[in-house]
Amino acid sequence: MRRGAAVGLDDSVLPLDRHHLLSLEPHYAPGAMTASARSVDIRTGADRTLELLEAQVGRSLDEVETPVAVVDLDRLEANLGRLQSYADEHAISLWPHTKTHKSPEIGMRQLAIGAGGLTVAKTGEAEVFHEAGAPRLLVHYPPLGVDKWDRLARLAAEGLELTVAVDGVAPAEGLSSALQRAGAKAELLVELDVGLHRTGQVTPASALAVAQQLGRLPAVEVTGISCYPGHVREDPASIVEAVAEVDAMLRETRDAFLAAGIGCDRISGGSTPTRYLTHTTCVNELRAGTYALLDRNDALGEPDLGFDACALTVAVTVVSDAVPGQVVIDAGSKTLTSDGHHDGGNGLIVGVPDARLRALNEEHGYVDVSALQERPAVGDRLQVIPNHACGCVNLHEGLLGVRNGTVERVIRVAARGLVR
Amino acid sequence: MRRGAAVGLDDSVLPLDRHHLLSLEPHYAPGAMTASARSVDIRTGADRTLELLEAQVGRSLDEVETPVAVVDLDRLEANLGRLQSYADEHAISLWPHTKTHKSPEIGMRQLAIGAGGLTVAKTGEAEVFHEAGAPRLLVHYPPLGVDKWDRLARLAAEGLELTVAVDGVAPAEGLSSALQRAGAKAELLVELDVGLHRTGQVTPASALAVAQQLGRLPAVEVTGISCYPGHVREDPASIVEAVAEVDAMLRETRDAFLAAGIGCDRISGGSTPTRYLTHTTCVNELRAGTYALLDRNDALGEPDLGFDACALTVAVTVVSDAVPGQVVIDAGSKTLTSDGHHDGGNGLIVGVPDARLRALNEEHGYVDVSALQERPAVGDRLQVIPNHACGCVNLHEGLLGVRNGTVERVIRVAARGLVR
Structure with missing residues (x-):
């Protein structure tokens, strides 16, 4: 270990060319490595996310930036x-x-x-x-x-x-x-x-x-x-x-x-x-x-409606079809949660019952489409009913409230992450 | 379904006694049910969490409010x-x-x-x-x-x-x-x-x-x-x-x-x-x-150090010993993630190898302590090495940076939740 002893997070000298930052606000202040993080002038992920979600209001569900949690x-x-x-x-x-x-x-x-x-x-x-x-x-x-x-x-x-x-x-x-x-x-x-x-x-x-x-x-x-x-x-x-x-x-x-x-x-x-x-x-x-x-785990308890009662879905986009028999979607465990289901898998693809969301990595979902006549193309939109609504919602700062296929407003998840 | 037709989220009349709120800021504006959520004057979970974490700076690790993610x-x-x-x-x-x-x-x-x-x-x-x-x-x-x-x-x-x-x-x-x-x-x-x-x-x-x-x-x-x-x-x-x-x-x-x-x-x-x-x-x-x-999944790849290289732990408190052979901690899947490990279980209890974190609900961790001579008491503090650092950190707005057992500062997880 050659440099371990020299590694200190409170070192305030950053030998980086940061000139291109000068016109940007907010930014990470160069001297902030010694300061409490709270004093760093950088927006939270929550604020960024809410701003992005607000920009989706008025859009059709087919046009929203994905992956995104949606409530009918x-x-x-x-x-x-x-x-x-x-x-x-x-x-x-x-x-x-x-x-x-x-x-x-x-x-x-x-x-x-x-x-x-x-x-x-x-x-x-x-x-x-x-x-x-x-x-x-x-x-x-x-x-x-x-x-x-x-x-x-x-x-x-x-x-x-x-x-x-x-x-x-x-x-x-x-x-x-x-x-x-x-x-x-x-x-x-x-x-x-x-x-x-x-x-x-x-x-x-x-x-x-x-x-x-x-x-x-x-x-x-x-x-x-x-x-x-x-x-x-x-x-x-x-x-x-x-x-x-x-x-x-x-x-x-x-x-x-x-x-x-x-x-x-x-x-x-x-x-x-x-x-x-x-x-x-x-x-x-x-x-x-x-x-x-409701969600994949609990919807079947709703008499007469079943999955048609699920108000929460995650809108996703196919981002890869490079591996045969499979497409990969842009939602993984950080969007859907790793919370399980007794039948395995990580959610249901709405309207495509023969597609199986068989596994997740952090930002990728593996969809087995080998049973489909025609697999979805890169860029196609899908909707996923997550295994567990509670775990899923807790990953999101806001949900897109959709009516008749159009984003009507953002529902704030204002208690997200409040585990204390 | 008697009242379904009358249920509209955009109903602006809330028949609730809200007088006790008048002196509180920020609060949820009564007319906001019709408005875009972004206009609602309520703090995000991120801002609340960062404020709470900042209050921990200077405390001993034994005194921090739990559950909380800690970085050595x-x-x-x-x-x-x-x-x-x-x-x-x-x-x-x-x-x-x-x-x-x-x-x-x-x-x-x-x-x-x-x-x-x-x-x-x-x-x-x-x-x-x-x-x-x-x-x-x-x-x-x-x-x-x-x-x-x-x-x-x-x-x-x-x-x-x-x-x-x-x-x-x-x-x-x-x-x-x-x-x-x-x-x-x-x-x-x-x-x-x-x-x-x-x-x-x-x-x-x-x-x-x-x-x-x-x-x-x-x-x-x-x-x-x-x-x-x-x-x-x-x-x-x-x-x-x-x-x-x-x-x-x-x-x-x-x-x-x-x-x-x-x-x-x-x-x-x-x-x-x-x-x-x-x-x-x-x-x-x-x-x-x-x-x-590092984490439970990957620490053993670190030559000579193993779990002693794990910089991330979650500090938790025992909140119940009502069920024999078990204690329950105040961290569940919303704190540790449901991300798995090939040996099962949801993390390692530091220094108590015979205690097994066998399952999680959203805010509860089930610790099998039947192999221990003496089980931890309600109120006792423990530290958990999570299965998967990446999934765990993404649940938190900030990590308590600890040196020699004292909270030195908050490390902001400013890109938390940015899945788009």
């Missing part, structure tokens, strides 16, 4: 309305999980048509939807750390009706202290593990024990239980049985809470695959998320 | 220096692929210590590194579409020494026209498929045929060939043989080009797994990318 506005509106109608009909409070769209525009629309509140996972997402005007948020994730407790307490102090789901005492203790300092309060739900084996107390008795400990904390109040039946994705026959098993555990826990004098008005649960079975259970708050956009 | 600055500098030294020693021009870090700071450092140019995949990445001051860029991706041709031509007109790799005539024709309009020029490399079967002409003869057609286009000049041996990831014994096969095809193509009077000064190739074999081949431009940070 009519399908989106229908999806939102369908589940809200179901919830209204059964007097279930819909608390959509915003992880799917991460978009204030869509979240506020969900509230406008009747959602009781919105669900988020991370504290940063709560901040976005609070600023967007959501009056009630459920943070369905155990917050850990002083920063997060203080940030959540600040939202509650600003008027947010805050609920947090926890499966142990540690996160609630910190939250309780922060709320006390801020002069605010929050509701707590005790999370049950109903079979996914991820988070949640594993028995009604242990859930009750946690609830009793939580009951001693100031500034927080246990008002119910929650679960996420993420393991229930089976066929229509067995899904009914699996949901019934989840329900039995919820009821047993609810009864134990009530017998012990602990509030249990709220029973939060559900998922997109089980959403239309919610009325057969004691769940009175439904946290489905993916239903808004 | 000393390891980064050593990694950059080691490959540059190798390239210098063998008179190979290093053109690092910036897809791994997407960071002007790191890219400019690569140039400062001797790289001949930088490689990018997408047009948007070229724009960032051009604005950052990179004088020479290789766009190793076939650009398709008038927008992209015009954007690339503008960079060349502004003084960028632009090279584009293509495996057919279509992208080069459009680029050639755009360059002519802009009064600029570019070099072209003809891409060969050396075994990955992704893009690239599949025989020396067909590559020559493409080169001859490209030779008739104005404003562009063929100056060499390129390849990406992404299929070569075998053990040290067979990798030598596989690299020799690639080299034979490159030499045959080069000789065919030269015999036909087509320029072939540049032979661009290489990858992180094959990087230290480059001098055994005719490749004189090396486009390795992952070497800068």
Whole structure:
């Protein structure tokens, strides 16, 4: 290793000819190698992307710059309305999980048509939807750390009706202290593990024990239980049985809470695959998320519509046909996500069922077209239904809202990347 | 469906109590449902994230808000220096692929210590590194579409020494026209498929045929060939043989080009797994990318160091121990990526080899700790080496640059998400 010792990122001398930059703004300041990156005058990828997406408004879908995530506005509106109608009909409070769209525009629309509140996972997402005007948020994730407790307490102090789901005492203790300092309060739900084996107390008795400990904390109040039946994705026959098993555990826990004098008005649960079975259970708050956009994994759960309910696609262009039996598209794991599907592959090509999106690299998608009579040509446009809408949307700063084949507006994914 | 017909995203009336928002800036304007999202006064996730990351500067790694991507600055500098030294020693021009870090700071450092140019995949990445001051860029991706041709031509007109790799005539024709309009020029490399079967002409003869057609286009000049041996990831014994096969095809193509009077000064190739074999081949431009940070997939290719060369980790917190034999961390596929590893799992827990990061959901990582004497407690900090640095970094707006356990600065991932 000849030069390793001389390698220092904080070296401020750049021996490069940068004269051609002088007329460009913004640029990377030569002295910035020593400075905090925040002081560097260079636009974020988000700002660049939003500017580029705005330039697509008014274009036909066949003319947009690809690859780009596209939302069919009519399908989106229908999806939102369908589940809200179901919830209204059964007097279930819909608390959509915003992880799917991460978009204030869509979240506020969900509230406008009747959602009781919105669900988020991370504290940063709560901040976005609070600023967007959501009056009630459920943070369905155990917050850990002083920063997060203080940030959540600040939202509650600003008027947010805050609920947090926890499966142990540690996160609630910190939250309780922060709320006390801020002069605010929050509701707590005790999370049950109903079979996914991820988070949640594993028995009604242990859930009750946690609830009793939580009951001693100031500034927080246990008002119910929650679960996420993420393991229930089976066929229509067995899904009914699996949901019934989840329900039995919820009821047993609810009864134990009530017998012990602990509030249990709220029973939060559900998922997109089980959403239309919610009325057969004691769940009175439904946290489905993916239903808004749907995807290759979840569309078949939509009765009568299937993939025709998918509001999200990624518009792509064929960029190579050099390898026989294959075309390569300009979307890979950084556009579609690597999130999987039990049948393999990385998405569905709309309208070309015999083309198989068999693999992704970062910016390339491999489409096996050996079963097609005629393969798409370089420059041709295709649309892909991604495996997983939530993972896909999180890669994008904005989605092109399309109606009747024309880009009507940009839907901001303003909570993208807010994992803290 | 009772309410579907009434569901319109452009409804401007929001029947929500938003009084608590009045004192907050920025907020989501009530009338914005009809407006283009760009006009909505809400910060991007990128701006929020960078603000939060800046607040971590000066903190100990044990105190940073998690989950967060962390770069050990000393390891980064050593990694950059080691490959540059190798390239210098063998008179190979290093053109690092910036897809791994997407960071002007790191890219400019690569140039400062001797790289001949930088490689990018997408047009948007070229724009960032051009604005950052990179004088020479290789766009190793076939650009398709008038927008992209015009954007690339503008960079060349502004003084960028632009090279584009293509495996057919279509992208080069459009680029050639755009360059002519802009009064600029570019070099072209003809891409060969050396075994990955992704893009690239599949025989020396067909590559020559493409080169001859490209030779008739104005404003562009063929100056060499390129390849990406992404299929070569075998053990040290067979990798030598596989690299020799690639080299034979490159030499045959080069000789065919030269015999036909087509320029072939540049032979661009290489990858992180094959990087230290480059001098055994005719490749004189090396486009390795992952070497800068390394990851679970590629670290073992670093002689003597292995995982100790990994500059990138994700700092996480244990958020649940409710399920026996397991702890759950606050990083999932939206923090680490779903990108895979041939041994399965989603990353390595630093210093806890018997803990297995067996699965991810969006914001949860499942760590099997059944083999540990004592499992980590809720609130404990861990560090994860991700499977794939490039996919992981692309999820983050900034990386915490850490030296000796303290956050020294934020490294901006300014080209994050620029897939167009």
